[in-house]
Amino acid sequence: MNYNQFKHCGLNVTLTMLSGKWKPIILYHLFHNAEMRFTELWRIIPKVAKKVLLDHLKQMEADGLIIREEKQGFPPEVSYRVSEKGKALGPALSALETWANEYAADEVAEFKKTTVGKLRQHLS
Amino acid sequence: MNYNQFKHCGLNVTLTMLSGKWKPIILYHLFHNAEMRFTELWRIIPKVAKKVLLDHLKQMEADGLIIREEKQGFPPEVSYRVSEKGKALGPALSALETWANEYAADEVAEFKKTTVGKLRQHLS
DNA sequence: CAGTATCCGACCGGATACTG
């Protein structure tokens, strides 16, 4: 048996890169906005601690999913955007989303009631 | 607005269902074997604690990804297989795997050196 | 504005022993 043929390795790598409580919503916003300031992301995402958001962004940058751009000057101005590598992941993420809505609609509804409810509250 | 349009709610739900250190390799084997006994899985997966494997299988069953079937008698005989819901996730998982091999080949190679290396050791 | 520095509790993977 040739173990180099194992097909779960890449899957494991990808899931590891995506694991992190706020990464899906970060990716969602970056996919829809082309470029966002740090505070912009921080205000939009409900109840996330600054440190945690920074941790996630650092990981995603280290994994090459997003690109961090810093303009010199004061006050600091940092923006994040999706890399080509990240964009290439879009269809796969879309497939995961579609599957959930089709086969796990209840859990999705539950998720919306909790997290998205908090989001509205946060923005008002 | 014509980007890769995924919302993050379903994505979050799906990733939560897939989060677990050994779930990718469990799914891999169940996808390729149609039906497996518990010990069969346990022997194949390197260095996983019985309790952890059971935890993962219980979660996956609760999420409806796999089906647990128990035949009465002694000694116990329990087998696991992928549900229709789980099978429907196959293409999306495949897309994640493909992306990793194309855009994160280094990490995949590294993963093989560690985990698959342990597998050989475990089987010998 | 965009970070760092601490500190903390909860959860998760894991080791080990026991059971019907």
Add this chain to the structure above:
DNA sequence: CAGTATCCGGTCGGATACTG
């Protein structure tokens, strides 16, 4: 064979305060 029952250590998300 296929589980339970404990206990443990590390990591992760999070709250709070401080800084260039």
